[in-house]
Amino acid sequence: MLVKETPRLIISSSEIEDGETMKITCTLPIDYGGGVCRLFRENSKRVFRETKESGFLCVFLLSSRELLGRRPVGSRVYFTCDYHLQEYTSVQSNVRGVTVWGSSPSPGLSLSRRFLSPEDSVEVTCSSPLGPVASCHFFRGQIHVAHGACSRNLTSQQLAVWEKPALLLPVNLTCRYYPHPKLQIRSEPSNHNVLFVLDVSQVSTSMDCNVSVDIDQLAGFGERSWTSVGADGQTVTVQVSNRILTTNNTCDPIHTALTPTGQ
Incomplete structure (x- = not known):
C-alpha cells in the first residue's frame, strides 16, 4: 500500500475540560464511497467507534466521558483511525492524544x-x-x-x-x-x-x-x-x-x- 493512502487523524483540540465535547476527524486520500472509518483508542484492536465516510472524511463527535471510558478525569488518551470497505482495510493513521482536564x-x-x-x-x-x-x-x-x-x-x-x-x-x-x-x-x-x-x-x-x-x-x-x-x-x-x-x-x-x- 502506498503511503499516500494512509488516513490522517485530526482533532479539534489537544485538550478539553471534563464535560465538554470535541470533534475528531479521519481524513481519507481517496473518496472510496460506501465504506466506514473506524476509530481506535490506545493500543486496543477493538473498534471504539465507526461512522460512514462522507466525501473524503469521517467525523466523530465525542463527549469527555466517551473519550475517557474507564480512565479517570485528568488522563491523556490516544487515538488512531483506519478505513474499511468490504475486504479492504487501510493502514492505521497517525496517533493523536487528547487530555481531559478536571477541576476541583x-x-x-x-x-x-x-x-x-x-x-x-x-x-x-x-x-x-x-x-x-x-x-x-x-x-x-x-x-x-x-x-x-x-x-x-x-x-x-x-x-x-x-x-x-x-x-x-x-x-x-x-x-x-x-x-x-x-x-x-x-x-x-x-x-x-x-x-x-x-x-x-x-x-x-x-x-x-x-x-x-x-x-x-x-x-x-x-x-x-x-x-x-x-x-x-x-x-x-x-x-x-x-x-x-x-x-x-x-x-x-x-x-x-x-x-x-x-x-
Whole structure:
C-alpha cells in the first residue's frame, strides 16, 4: 500500500475540560464511497467507534466521558483511525492524544503583608479544601509567577516580573492547586488578593500617595497606611481607601514651607 493512502487523524483540540465535547476527524486520500472509518483508542484492536465516510472524511463527535471510558478525569488518551470497505482495510493513521482536564473546588489565598519594598518578600499560603495536594501555582493576573509548595515566600522581583520599574506597582495575586501529581486536574482559581510593591528609588522627593481597592480587600491592609524611606531620606506614604469612595490613584509631592533665615 502506498503511503499516500494512509488516513490522517485530526482533532479539534489537544485538550478539553471534563464535560465538554470535541470533534475528531479521519481524513481519507481517496473518496472510496460506501465504506466506514473506524476509530481506535490506545493500543486496543477493538473498534471504539465507526461512522460512514462522507466525501473524503469521517467525523466523530465525542463527549469527555466517551473519550475517557474507564480512565479517570485528568488522563491523556490516544487515538488512531483506519478505513474499511468490504475486504479492504487501510493502514492505521497517525496517533493523536487528547487530555481531559478536571477541576476541583477553589482554594483560599492568604498573605502575610500587603506592602513590599523591592528587597522584600511576602509569605503566601494557598489552602486547599481537600487537604494536602501535589502542588500549588501562583499568578499575578494571568502571569504565572511560581509553583511548588503551597506555603512559600514570593519576592518582589517575582511579583514584578515583566513589569517596568515603577513607584507603585499593584499586584492582583491568585492561586490554584493541583491535587494529583500524575493527572491533569487543577482547581478553580482562589479569591484574589491585592498588594503593592513600593519602590522609593523611583522618586527624588517625598510623596503622599492615595490608592483605592475593592471593599472586600480593605481588611487585609490593617491600618491602611504604609511609609517607606529611600536611601536619600525621601519618604513615600501610601493611604488605602475604598474604591467606591475614591476613584483615582494619585501620588503627589510633599511641599515643605521654608522659613527665611534671620527671622
